[in-house]
Amino acid sequence: MPITQFVLKVHSRCDLACDHCYVYEHADTGWRSRPRVVAEAVLARLAERIGEHAAERGLTAVRVVLHGGEPLLAGPKVFRRAAGLLRAALPEVCELDLRVHTNGVRLEEAYCELFDELGIRVGISLDGDRAANDRHRRFADGRSSHPQVLRAVGLLREPRFRHLYAGLLCTVDVANDPVAVYRALAELEPPAVDFLLPHATWERPPERPPGAGTTPYADWLLTVHERWEAAGRPFAVRTFDSVHRTLSGLPGLSEALGLEPVDLVVLETDGTYEQADSLKTAYDGAPGTGMDVFRHSLDEVAGHPGMAARQSGLDGLSAECRACPVVRSCGGGLYAHRYGGGSFDRPSVYCADLRALIDGLAARAGTVRRAPAPPVDLAGPGLTDEQLEELAVGLGGPETVRVLARSQLALTRTMLAAVHGSSGLARSEAWELLAELDAVEPAAVDAVFAHPYVRAWAARRLSGDPGAGLGTLAELAAAAAVRAGRGDSVAAPVREGVLHLPTLGRLVLGGGVREALVTGGRDGWTARTDGGAVAGSGDPRWQPRRKVGRGIAMEDVDPQRGVHRWPVEERLSDAEYLNWAGDFREAADLLDRDLPEYAAGLWAGLSAVTPLRRRADGRDVSSAARQAFGAVAIARPGNAETLALLLVHEFQHVKLGAVLDREELYDRGDTRLFEAFGLTPRPIGSLFQAVYAHLAVTAFWGTRAHGGTEPARARFAHWRALTDEAVDLLADSGALTPVGKRFADGARASVDPWLRATVG
Ligand code: SF4
Numbered sequence: 001m002p003i004t005q006f007v008l009k010v011h012s013r014c015d016l017a018c019d020h021c022y023v024y025e026h027a028d029t030g031w032r033s034r035p036r037v038v039a040e041a042v043l044a045r046l047a048e049r050i051g052e053h054a055a056e057r058g059l060t061a062v063r064v065v066l067h068g069g070e071p072l073l074a075g076p077k078v079f080r081r082a083a084g085l086l087r088a089a090l091p092e093v094c095e096l097d098l099r100v101h102t103n104g105v106r107l108e109e110a111y112c113e114l115f116d117e118l119g120i121r122v123g124i125s126l127d128g129d130r131a132a133n134d135r136h137r138r139f140a141d142g143r144s145s146h147p148q149v150l151r152a153v154g155l156l157r158e159p160r161f162r163h164l165y166a167g168l169l170c171t172v173d174v175a176n177d178p179v180a181v182y183r184a185l186a187e188l189e190p191p192a193v194d195f196l197l198p199h200a201t202w203e204r205p206p207e208r209p210p211g212a213g214t215t216p217y218a219d220w221l222l223t224v225h226e227r228w229e230a231a232g233r234p235f236a237v238r239t240f241d242s243v244h245r246t247l248s249g250l251p252g253l254s255e256a257l258g259l260e261p262v263d264l265v266v267l268e269t270d271g272t273y274e275q276a277d278s279l280k281t282a283y284d285g286a287p288g289t290g291m292d293v294f295r296h297s298l299d300e301v302a303g304h305p306g307m308a309a310r311q312s313g314l315d316g317l318s319a320e321c322r323a324c325p326v327v328r329s330c331g332g333g334l335y336a337h338r339y340g341g342g343s344f345d346r347p348s349v350y351c352a353d354l355r356a357l358i359d360g361l362a363a364r365a366g367t368v369r370r371a372p373a374p375p376v377d378l379a380g381p382g383l384t385d386e387q388l389e390e391l392a393v394g395l396g397g398p399e400t401v402r403v404l405a406r407s408q409l410a411l412t413r414t415m416l417a418a419v420h421g422s423s424g425l426a427r428s429e430a431w432e433l434l435a436e437l438d439a440v441e442p443a444a445v446d447a448v449f450a451h452p453y454v455r456a457w458a459a460r461r462l463s464g465d466p467g468a469g470l471g472t473l474a475e476l477a478a479a480a481a482v483r484a485g486r487g488d489s490v491a492a493p494v495r496e497g498v499l500h501l502p503t504l505g506r507l508v509l510g511g512g513v514r515e516a517l518v519t520g521g522r523d524g525w526t527a528r529t530d531g532g533a534v535a536g537s538g539d540p541r542w543q544p545r546r547k548v549g550r551g552i553a554m555e556d557v558d559p560q561r562g563v564h565r566w567p568v569e570e571r572l573s574d575a576e577y578l579n580w581a582g583d584f585r586e587a588a589d590l591l592d593r594d595l596p597e598y599a600a601g602l603w604a605g606l607s608a609v610t611p612l613r614r615r616a617d618g619r620d621v622s623s624a625a626r627q628a629f630g631a632v633a634i635a636r637p638g639n640a641e642t643l644a645l646l647l648v649h650e651f652q653h654v655k656l657g658a659v660l661d662r663e664e665l666y667d668r669g670d671t672r673l674f675e676a677f678g679l680t681p682r683p684i685g686s687l688f689q690a691v692y693a694h695l696a697v698t699a700f701w702g703t704r705a706h707g708g709t710e711p712a713r714a715r716f717a718h719w720r721a722l723t724d725e726a727v728d729l730l731a732d733s734g735a736l737t738p739v740g741k742r743f744a745d746g747a748r749a750s751v752d753p754w755l756r757a758t759v760g
Contacts, residue, residue, distance in 0.1 A: 001671050001683065002057035003298050005264040006050065006064045007277065010038045010082065011074040012269045016103050017140040035269045037074050042271040043082050045293045051089030053298040056680055058565065061465075062090070063097040066120070067266075067277075072106040076114050083118040092567075097465075099123060099166055103137070104152030105145055112161045121166040124153055126188075128170060128181030135173055153188050167192030167235075174216040175209060178223040186227075192236040192464075195221060197256070199281035202340025202349050218356035225361065233422070236464070241422050243361045245462075246329040253464075256334040257354075259313045259327070261669055265301055267293060273301045279336045286339075303671050309335075309344070312669045318345050326358040383662070388739070392746025394695030395597055396655055398604035404658040405605055408629040409450050411661055415458035416449065416473075422462070423470055430477035433490050437480050444483035448476050451503045452608055452631035453560035459627040460563075469493075472560070475500050482520035489519040492527075495559065499527055505544035506557045507535055546577055548584045548609050555608040555631065564623040564633040569611040579636065580611065586640035587647060594703040595648060598696055602651050605630055609647075622646040624653035645700050652693040665740035666733075674733065676726035684735045688743075691730050694723045695750050705759045713759045720754040727751055 012034045054062055064086060066079065083098060090096055100115065104124040115122060127133045130146045137145050156165040168190045170181065185193055197217060200206040208216055225240055242253040252258020255276065266274040266287065271294055274287040289304045301307060309316050314327065321332040324347075332338060333348025340346050348354055383391070387400040396404070420431050438445045448454065454476065460468035471493035478492040479501040492499060492515070499507040499516050507527055509516070516527040526536045535541060548554040555561055556571050572580065591599040607630035612621050614635045620642060621635040632650035637643050659665070666684045673681035677690050698719040705716035730736070731744040 001261050001263055001302060001669065002059060003053065003263050003265050003302055004059060004062050006046075006062065007067045007264065007266040008038070008043075008046065008064055008082065009034075009068060009267060009269050010066050010071045010078050011069045012036055013073060014068060014070040014103070015073060015105055015139070016070070016137060016145055018103075018137045037078060038082075038269040039271075040081060042267070042269070042293060043078075043085050045271065046267055047082075047085035047089035049293055049298050050086065051091065054094040055091045056299070057683070058686075059094050060563075060565070061095040061097060063099065065123075066098070066100040068102075070103055070106070071100050072102050072111060076111070079114060079118060079120065083120065097121075101125070101169065102152075103145065104149040107152035107155060109155060112155050112164060115164050116161065120164070122156060122164050123166040123169055123194075124149060124156070125169045125171075126153070126185070127173065128176055129184035132173065132176035132181050132184070135176065136171070150188075153190075157189060165191060167194065169194045169196060171196045171198055172217060172220060173198065174207070174212060174220045178220045179227060182224045182227045186231065186234060190235050192238065194238050194254075195224065197334070197337070197350055197353075199334075199336060200349050201281060201337060202346060204281070205349050215353045215356040217350060217353035218360060221357055222360045225364070229364070236422060239357075240361065243329050243358055244421060245418060247358075247362055252329070252331065257331055258329060259331045261313060262307070262335070265298070265307070273304075275304075275306050276335065281336050281339075283339070286336075299673065308669070308671055315669070318347055321347050324355070326355055326362075329358045329362075330354045388663075388742065389746065391655065391659055392743045393750045394652070394692060394699070394747065396601040397597075398600050401601040401605035401655065404655065405450070405630065407662060408455070408658050409446060412449050412455040412458065415455060415462060416476075419458050419461045419470075420473065423473075428473065430474040430490055430492075433477045433488055434473075434480060437477075437484050437486075437488070441480075441484040441486065444480045447483055448480045448503050450607070450630070451558070452625075452628035453555075453558050453563065454502065455629065456563040456625060456627040457560045471495070472502075475502055478518035478520075479503055480520075481518060482525040485520050485522050485525075487519065487521050489517055491515050492518050494529070498559075500557070500559050502558055502560075503545065503553075505542060506559075507539065508541045508543065509535070543571060546581075548581050550584075550588055550603055550606075552584075552603075552606055553608045554580060555610040558608075558610075561610050561631075561633075563625045563628055564610065564612065565625075566615075566621050566623055566633065566635070567613045568633065569613050569635075572611060576611075580609075583636060583640045583643050584609070587644035590640060590644045591648065595644075595696075595700055598648050598651075598699065601655070602648060605654065606632065606647070606651055608632075609634060611636060620646065622650050624650040624657070626657050629654060629658055645697065648696040648700060649693050652696045653689055656689055656692045663739045664737045665743060666737060667735045670733075670735040672733075672735070674729055676729055677722050684733055687726065687730055687733070688740070691723065691726045691747055692743075694719060694726065695747055698723045698751070698754060702754055702757070706757075716754075716759055720751065723747075724751050724755060 013036055050062060066082060086096055098119060099121045101123045126149050127137055133146045134144045139145060155161055168185055170185060170193060172195055198206055213219060221239065228237060238254050239257065242257045246252045246258050252260050255262050264276060266277055268274055272292045273289045275289060276287065279287040289301060289306065291301055314322060317332045321327050333350055333354050335344060337348040337350055338344045338346045383403055387403060390396055390400050420428065434445060457468055457472050474490060474492040477490045481488040481490055482501060482504060494509055494513045494516055497508060497510045497513060499509055509529060513529045516529050518527050519525060524537050526534050528534050543557055545557055546554045554577060556569060561568050610631055610633040612633050612635040615621050620637050623633045632647060632654065634646050637646065666688060670684045673683060674687040675681045676687055677694065701712060701716035701719055704712040727744065727747045736744055
């Protein structure tokens with residue numbers, strides 16, 4: 001499993017003396033022997049390690065949190081250096097989400113200006129109102145830190161720095177009034193609040209004040225939840241959002257709740273890698289890995305037994321947790337909180353509270369504001385045994401692919417409902433219009449929601465990507481209104497002068513326009529801008545989405561299409577588009593003639609081809625994105641034969657991705673790397689994908705080898721040998737589930753006849 005989150009300690013001391021701090025006040029004393037400030041050599045080596053890891057694992061985003069002690073004690077130079085080194089080391093396609101978590105005491109204007117320049121977002125620790133915050137968060141001489149923290153948050157709320165404001169971190173103390181804490185935090189208009197349970201273990205249980213009942217932490221959080229819900233969820237709360245998501249079958253959002261494998265590592269100021277900071281609460285040395293940035297790669301860290309234990313999901317939990325009805329939402333709580341009697345093989349010391357909290361939130365889910373779109377079954381309609389068999393051998397006819405498409409649409413709908421549910425909007429005109437259209441014109445809504453990049457946007461939004469703004473919801477509503485043609489109107493954003501109507505096209509309005517009122521009528525649609533100008537589909541500035549052939553869209557206008565590994569092309573000129581369409585027609589005919597058993601499923605499931613930029617070195621480039629069912633992205637190659645090959649190759653990834661949303665094929669906690677197809681070693685999921693894609697590649701060259709040219713015969717011989725080896729590697733990996741084994745058997749059944757073929 002790749003590591004995508006890094007906590008980088010830039011300073012190992014703190015200017016506050018909070019008595020609940022796990023770094024200085026709990027069992028681990030490692031901080032005493034560490035350098036105060038991270039050294040340049042550590043920063044440089046870590047940046048290289050992260051860059052290598054991102055490139056090898058094909059990561060498209062990593063998050064680095066600059067932490068401490070108190071990170072701002074490290075001084076501006078360290079921040080400038082860390083940001084520069086990290087940005088320079090990461091591959092172009094990998095985004096850096098850089099943050100700092102501070103107590104806020106030293107956050108002055110100059111720091112905010114620096115963070116603005118370096119693109120560093122800021123999270124601040126604050127436990128509530130003054131009385132709550134003063135209970136623990138004081139200077140060593142007993143002075144309150146509350147005024148300084150409020151001043152810091154005030155700076156972040158100023159319009160010029162607002163975009164840097166990442167949120168507040170509040171450690172729960174049940175002695176504080178939850179309503180007062182909620183009000184104090186909500187007044188600061190944070191984009192997000194994290195409520196953290198104070199670190200505790202079975203050896204050192206949490207405070208439970210007399211008379212506070214058996215689940216005081218759950219009661220406290222449920223009171224906060226009530227206020228938050230009544231206020232229309234004005235900001236994200238990871239604890240609540242995580243439980244809501246897991247209750248609907250989605251992955252959790254937090255290491256503290258849910259069964260998602262942990263993909264985070266901590267780097268101390270001396271360059272040693274550690275596991276989660278929270279383990280400092282268990283015993284002296286608990287977070288240690290014995291590894292450091294100079295001698296060990298991140299793949300080695302990911303393979304550390306402690307990391308593996310935190311990534312092992314259900315299998316890594318105690319028998320009591322595995323049998324627990326809320327285990328999918330709870331996940332046994334934070335790993336550190338399970339410690340007792342020398343092991344972590346126990347439920348959380350907060351077990352009773354976690355159970356009561358999850359049950360309480362589940363019970364309230366029936367009374368909270370429902371998403372207007374009808375709730376859907378996450379998995380959607382089922383695959384028959386025959387259809388699964390068809391997919392296992394690498395194929396999948398039109399009806400099978402349509403089942404996958406329906407299931408993907410159901411998943412997208414669920415994700416959109418979760419986006420809206422976590423948006424914090426008390427009322428959303430766009431969402432209400434979508435709900436209304438869904439009741440009367442469901443085909444119009446389905447046509448928009450089935451667009452591949454709608455789910456990609458929803459996934460970015462749900463992962464907390466700040467670049468995935470909510471305006472897309474209004475664009476979707478506007479596109480559905482236009483498709484429905486009932487005369488509905490909705491305001492949609494105009495981004496950098498462009499109004500986007502997903503699945504339809506875009507209207508280039510130019511600078512200065514921020515919003516347009518889109519009306520979808522029987523005789524066409526109009527967009528009225530704030531200045532009063534009206535445009536529509538007949539306007540020369542309208543750039544409709546074009547078709548490349550077979551009813552498949554040429555997607556060169558959708559603003560969400562940049563989810564592929566490679567840079568996408570801008571809108572194609574008419575001449576470029578005609579070249580594309582010509583090559584596509586030829587490629588499609590070739591597939592129909594030579595590879596009909598793959599082509600039939602391809603035409604049933606492929607909905608968009610996204611042009612990519614050509615590489616400077618002339619190599620072919622193509623991609624499928626896990627969150628974009630139905631789309632393949634390709635840089636137009638030099639001939640139709642290669643285009644045909646890239647289409648079937650990438651669509652294999654699309655199909656397998658949709659299968660993986662329904663079926664477990666392999667152990668996702670398996671951290672081993674496998675070498676196949678002459679590529680750098682990859683995890684089991686990538687091996688599975690590579691095998692599946694190369695079944696189509698080998699079949700493609702197989703049809704061209706017989707009676708074909710020498711190069712075609714050579715390619716067939718080459719790919720069947722590599723695919724044969726890779727199928728063995730997959731089958732013998734020991735990581736496959738029963739369904740995964742069926743796929744490996746299916747692959748073997750496809751490969752064996754090729755091995756018997758004589759090709760000269
Ligand atoms: S509620 Fe308790 S038993 Fe259930 S999963 Fe959580 S910690 Fe384990």
